[in-house]
Amino acid sequence: MRIAILDDYQNVAREYADWGSLNARVEVIHDPFPDTETLVARLTEFDVLVAMRERTRFPADVLRRLDRLQLLVTTGPANAVIDIPAARGLGITVCGTRPPFASDTSELAWALILAAVRHVPAETRLVREGGWQMSVGSGLAGKTLGLLGLGRTGSRVARVGQAFNMETIAWSQNLTTEKAAEHGVTVVSKQELFARSDVLSVHLVLSDRSRGLVGAGELASMKPSALLVNTSRGPIVDEDALVHALQERTIGGAALDVFGTEPLPERHVLRTLENVVITPHLGYVTQGSYKVFYEEAVEDIAAFAAGKPIRVVE
Incomplete structure (x- = not known):
């Protein structure tokens, strides 16, 4: 054999x-x-x-x-x-x-969030090059964490956000008020989720319903300081629309572990953007x-x- x-x-x-x-x-x-x-x-x-x-x-x-x-x-x-x-x-x-393990991806999501809001990759690179302090990070306490999906991974991410004293809100097509309340999370509309979130983390299964769910309209409704996090599947987010939003800085940044094409092509623009924290699909690794x-x-x-x-x- x-x-x-x-x-x-x-x-x-x-x-x-x-x-x-x-x-x-x-x-x-x-x-x-x-x-x-x-x-x-x-x-x-x-x-x-x-x-x-x-x-x-x-x-x-x-x-x-x-x-x-x-x-x-x-x-x-x-x-x-x-x-x-x-x-x-x-x-x-x-x-x-x-x-x-259900904890693997939720842990990585938080590694990406913290790295992004405190500019860890850029500051690490600066120190290695002989420099010292270039950015001013933002705290999370009092901010709003939005969960696009509140399943076994999204609910774990919510609990950590609550430990950081963040308000936690969520939306998905089938999410009920009762189910969200079990996790101390408030259900909102899809529009409100994108408009209110300081950190918006994607936790949906890829399907015909979720493919391209985060498009240009959703990105345009986000705060200019907001962070989009995707550790689920790349095609849930319209990659071209996301690149445009990042280049135009209409959102604060993105923290990404998944992509439309994997491995990410060597010359892909997402490899070059300074307002992106990026990892090579490490969620379950x-x-x-x-x-x-x-x-x-x-x-x-x-x-x-x-x-x-x-x-x-x-």
């Missing part, structure tokens, strides 16, 4: 599970594929693929061309870039793992989540080889 571990950008997958227990040939592929033809040519000889959630795409036309593929394991319980019905029709089993992902991927493969697949993604 030939197994390929994909999307291991940091070259750490072998450290987090006992791949030797599978008695198989295991190859690790670190870099993303530049195009579909390269992907198919590179993976055509493998029986099993282990894919990090929502990095390498597996639409129907790719799956049809991977003749030897029997098992596709995704980290996490679901993967929006795998065509599950197509895989099922081709006789390819798709298995998952438990989701990443922690030792704890990686241990769960890779240990359970090995379990999935072993169970499949024994003829008893587990955690099958339906």
